[in-house]
Amino acid sequence: MGVFKREDYKLKFDFNYMMDEFIEGEGILEKELKAVDFKSAFEKVKNARGKGMQCWSELPYAKTSDIDNIIDYAKDIRRNFKYFVVLGIGGSALGPIALQQAIKHLHYNELNPKRRNGPKIYIEDNIDPERMSALLDMIVPEETLFNVITKSGNTSETMSQFLIIFKILREKLGDGACRNIIATTDANKGNLLKIAREENIKTLVIPDGVGGRFSELSPVGLLPAAVAGINIKMLLSGARYIDKLCSSSNIYKNPALMAAVQQYIAIGKGKNVSVMMPYADSLKYISDWYCQLWGESLGKAVDLNGKTVNAGQTPIKALGVTDQHSQIQLYTEGPFDKVITFIAVEKFRTEVKIENITSLKDLDFLNSSLNKLIDIERRATEYALKKAKRMNRTIILPEVNEFTVGELLMFFMLETAYCGALLNIDTFNQPGVEEGKNATYALMGRVGYEEKRKELEVNLIKNPKYII
Amino acid sequence: MGVFKREDYKLKFDFNYMMDEFIEGEGILEKELKAVDFKSAFEKVKNARGKGMQCWSELPYAKTSDIDNIIDYAKDIRRNFKYFVVLGIGGSALGPIALQQAIKHLHYNELNPKRRNGPKIYIEDNIDPERMSALLDMIVPEETLFNVITKSGNTSETMSQFLIIFKILREKLGDGACRNIIATTDANKGNLLKIAREENIKTLVIPDGVGGRFSELSPVGLLPAAVAGINIKMLLSGARYIDKLCSSSNIYKNPALMAAVQQYIAIGKGKNVSVMMPYADSLKYISDWYCQLWGESLGKAVDLNGKTVNAGQTPIKALGVTDQHSQIQLYTEGPFDKVITFIAVEKFRTEVKIENITSLKDLDFLNSSLNKLIDIERRATEYALKKAKRMNRTIILPEVNEFTVGELLMFFMLETAYCGALLNIDTFNQPGVEEGKNATYALMGRVGYEEKRKELEVNLIKNPKYII
Numbered sequence: 001m002g003v004f005k006r007e008d009y010k011l012k013f014d015f016n017y018m019m020d021e022f023i024e025g026e027g028i029l030e031k032e033l034k035a036v037d038f039k040s041a042f043e044k045v046k047n048a049r050g051k052g053m054q055c056w057s058e059l060p061y062a063k064t065s066d067i068d069n070i071i072d073y074a075k076d077i078r079r080n081f082k083y084f085v086v087l088g089i090g091g092s093a094l095g096p097i098a099l100q101q102a103i104k105h106l107h108y109n110e111l112n113p114k115r116r117n118g119p120k121i122y123i124e125d126n127i128d129p130e131r132m133s134a135l136l137d138m139i140v141p142e143e144t145l146f147n148v149i150t151k152s153g154n155t156s157e158t159m160s161q162f163l164i165i166f167k168i169l170r171e172k173l174g175d176g177a178c179r180n181i182i183a184t185t186d187a188n189k190g191n192l193l194k195i196a197r198e199e200n201i202k203t204l205v206i207p208d209g210v211g212g213r214f215s216e217l218s219p220v221g222l223l224p225a226a227v228a229g230i231n232i233k234m235l236l237s238g239a240r241y242i243d244k245l246c247s248s249s250n251i252y253k254n255p256a257l258m259a260a261v262q263q264y265i266a267i268g269k270g271k272n273v274s275v276m277m278p279y280a281d282s283l284k285y286i287s288d289w290y291c292q293l294w295g296e297s298l299g300k301a302v303d304l305n306g307k308t309v310n311a312g313q314t315p316i317k318a319l320g321v322t323d324q325h326s327q328i329q330l331y332t333e334g335p336f337d338k339v340i341t342f343i344a345v346e347k348f349r350t351e352v353k354i355e356n357i358t359s360l361k362d363l364d365f366l367n368s369s370l371n372k373l374i375d376i377e378r379r380a381t382e383y384a385l386k387k388a389k390r391m392n393r394t395i396i397l398p399e400v401n402e403f404t405v406g407e408l409l410m411f412f413m414l415e416t417a418y419c420g421a422l423l424n425i426d427t428f429n430q431p432g433v434e435e436g437k438n439a440t441y442a443l444m445g446r447v448g449y450e451e452k453r454k455e456l457e458v459n460l461i462k463n464p465k466y467i468i
Numbered sequence: 469m470g471v472f473k474r475e476d477y478k479l480k481f482d483f484n485y486m487m488d489e490f491i492e493g494e495g496i497l498e499k500e501l502k503a504v505d506f507k508s509a510f511e512k513v514k515n516a517r518g519k520g521m522q523c524w525s526e527l528p529y530a531k532t533s534d535i536d537n538i539i540d541y542a543k544d545i546r547r548n549f550k551y552f553v554v555l556g557i558g559g560s561a562l563g564p565i566a567l568q569q570a571i572k573h574l575h576y577n578e579l580n581p582k583r584r585n586g587p588k589i590y591i592e593d594n595i596d597p598e599r600m601s602a603l604l605d606m607i608v609p610e611e612t613l614f615n616v617i618t619k620s621g622n623t624s625e626t627m628s629q630f631l632i633i634f635k636i637l638r639e640k641l642g643d644g645a646c647r648n649i650i651a652t653t654d655a656n657k658g659n660l661l662k663i664a665r666e667e668n669i670k671t672l673v674i675p676d677g678v679g680g681r682f683s684e685l686s687p688v689g690l691l692p693a694a695v696a697g698i699n700i701k702m703l704l705s706g707a708r709y710i711d712k713l714c715s716s717s718n719i720y721k722n723p724a725l726m727a728a729v730q731q732y733i734a735i736g737k738g739k740n741v742s743v744m745m746p747y748a749d750s751l752k753y754i755s756d757w758y759c760q761l762w763g764e765s766l767g768k769a770v771d772l773n774g775k776t777v778n779a780g781q782t783p784i785k786a787l788g789v790t791d792q793h794s795q796i797q798l799y800t801e802g803p804f805d806k807v808i809t810f811i812a813v814e815k816f817r818t819e820v821k822i823e824n825i826t827s828l829k830d831l832d833f834l835n836s837s838l839n840k841l842i843d844i845e846r847r848a849t850e851y852a853l854k855k856a857k858r859m860n861r862t863i864i865l866p867e868v869n870e871f872t873v874g875e876l877l878m879f880f881m882l883e884t885a886y887c888g889a890l891l892n893i894d895t896f897n898q899p900g901v902e903e904g905k906n907a908t909y910a911l912m913g914r915v916g917y918e919e920k921r922k923e924l925e926v927n928l929i930k931n932p933k934y935i936i
Contacts, residue, residue, distance in 0.1 A: 299798025325558025330767025
């Protein structure tokens with residue numbers, strides 16, 4: 001790419017079709033933007049940086065030696081293992097999956113070893129027994145490095161996966177089992193850490209103040225990325241670049257703040273759905289990562305004053321152009337309840353020409369390239385939605401590479417933090433998952449959950465008439 | 469499985485937690501069910517069977533000779549080709565993907581050839597140039613059967629893919645190129661059919677009156693399934709079985725009708741989001757298929773009287789337990805705007821034990837199996853949602869196999885048809901996608917779209933202030 005100029009890879013945010021100027025009667029007026037107290041939200045986020053649960057904002061500024069350390073681990077793994085498996089769920093899996101898909105070959109594991117030039121990678125974020133069994137069909141455990149990722153060190157799903165794998169490794173490798181595991185977890189607490197210490201398992205630390213959904217730029221995401229051969233320094237550089245661009249409290253200079261303010265206004269106008277629709281297969285799983293970030297951060301029962309608000313905007317993953325043939329009918333004609341975010345890629349990493357060699361003149365309009373067609377279809381869809389007065393906005397990436405993906409991740413994390421501040425909620429907790437966790441413990445017979453079990457025994461009785 | 473008894477594989481519909489009896493103040497009362505004119509909706513769907521765009525309902529009753537014909541084709545392909553590629557988008561891809569994932573090994577393409585016992589399969593439902601290039605890295609075109617699927621024979625994306633592949637095949641195989649292609653399309657019209665006739669390409673017919681999203685039980689879905697070694701007769705048998713179960717106008721005897729009536733009531737109560745959340749990786753892409761079916765069928769601007777209604781309920785794909793760590797916080801605490809559908813699997817096709825061999829007693833509660841854990845987590849989540857008074861319902865499959873997946877597909881198609889009838893809309897058209905298609909033609913310079921191009925030239929001008 002010649003000399004790398006950061007400016008050439010700047011993410012752009014196009015919000016034309018959010019504005020009333022373009023979707024009259026359904027859009028946002030400039031005066032509505034001004035009426036939002038975005039300066040307070042900006043200050044709130046800025047002042048909390050590096051404190052409490054907002055240490056994620058400092059991850060792009062990690063010490064070089066820490067990053068080099070991860071890169072060294074990754075080199076070792078690439079040299080010594082044929083398979084690399086992440087055991088994790090939620091934030092411990094969504095980021096690694098997204099990054100892998102964005103940067104590496106779309107059929108990475110199927111490439112021949114020489115071209116792949118690194119271990120096969122499996123990211124296991126479920127406890128479906130058929131899935132675990134399918135994984136075990138694919139790998140040779142002795143030749144596999146298992147990266148167990150859980151911040152708390154107690155996540156039931158991840159610890160179950162770990163126990164299954166640990167037993168297999170122990171049977172095959174005896175005391176050497178520990179060499180096939182790296183635990184990414186808290187520095188001081190949790191069951192995984194205890195086991196790691198006891199069993200001499202190598203650990204990587206997830207810094208304090210970094211929640212799962214904000215952890216992709218920590219060792220959680222960096223080790224799997226580096227193992228795949230992804231340039232993690234460039235990733236962090238992109239994150240720092242956009243972070244700097246977003247250091248202004250002027251919404252016209254801070255794209256993440258502008259984006260958040262508009263979403264906040266849109267929520268107020270009844271848009272309870274946020275569709276994330278990249279026009280690139282490589283960015284497909286960025287949507288999944290975004291869905292956790294946006295959904296879990298903003299979906300809150302109470303605000304910071306304890307008032308019941310049942311806040312939140314439901315995120316949806318979509319893929320352009322694929323979902324034009326699935327969801328666009330609904331987006332165009334259905335309820336006015338959505339904000340649609342396109343992600344556009346200006347330059348794909350390859351070009352594929354289309355040439356009509358049949359005798360059908362009617363297909364001559366396709367004499368072009370897939371590159372041009374996908375770009376035109378995105379613009380056509382954007383236009384059709386605008387014409388139907390549906391709020392939509394576009395994030396433009398000059399190309400998909402480590403730098404721009406770093407920008408994208410940081411952009412969304414900042415937007416989320418700003419939007420949470422505007423909604424006056426705790427963006428960084430997740431109290432709503434406790435009930436399900438406790439019910440699981442109770443039903444699994446965990447000691448200490450006897451009361452909960454009694455509650456369940458009474459309450460799980462159903463009316464047989466309502467099962468048909 | 470011993471003697472196959474259909475009753476043992478009956479799909480069950482559990483709607484306890486839709487009812488006010490369980491989620492007081494937020495649920496449905498029995499009298500609300502009775503107040504819906506579901507008998508009319510039932511009759512409307514019943515009387516339209518096999519007419520207009522409702523011929524999908526007759527697909528499970530296809531002639532045995534037609535099905536045998538597809539099976540014979542599939543046998544030939546399995547014998548003669550190393551790779552099988554579907555070129556299609558929307559309904560031409562979502563069904564094949566869903567079925568493949570449900571029935572076959574989760575890493576099917578990565579299996580060694582002997583265990584896979586069939587060609588590698590790629591289903592290509594996008595026009596991303598990087599994706600096409602990645603596909604071409606994976607296959608040897610001369611050893612590949614390309615199944616081009618488009619009902620209209622004019623879908624821009626599919627025809628572009630076809631042109632690219634056709635040129636490659638022609639260069640490599642000359643006139644023999646036609647032997648590597650099967651076109652699944654309309655019997656009488658469209659560009660693909662014209663080319664097929666001219667180039668001597670084999671065709672399979674998509675019957676009249678079957679729209680893309682209702683076509684999985686036609687040759688669209690059946691050929692790819694049979695090529696993968698899926699028992700398509702069993703699939704159709706399951707569809708017929710549930711169809712029969714749903715032949716009553718009594719909602720307590722017709723699960724699809726009951727489901728539709730409740731969704732209709734829920735929409736009326738402001739639940740504009742429908743989450744589809746199977747607890748099985750094998751059913752993950754059933755959600756994608758459902759999202760097109762539900763979204764595109766019910767998302768309509770006008771009703772049958774021409775009145776503007778902007779109907780629709782936005783479908784969301786989720787996966788249990790994975791999305792408990794991503795979306796459940798929002799579902800539990802966020803807006804009361806959702807109906808959540810779980811799909812439960814009673815018996816997985818394998819068992820994976822969990823055994824705690826570490827010294828940590830605190831993990832002993834996991835001494836069990838993934839099978840038990842995933843089931844308990846689903847019930848715990850269901851309970852937590854119920855406690856938070858969120859509407860949720862569960863479809864129970866005794867096992868995932870061809871028969872039960874046939875039931876599931878038919879169940880959702882019937883539910884969709886009933887719900888569309890209740891909403892008094894045209895369930896089977898998609899007028900909202902025309903604007904985007906036409907804009908694409910115009911921007912690609914297609915003859916006949918000069919006026920549209922002028923319209924776009926004026927209207928695509930943006931305000932540079934709104935791009936930051």
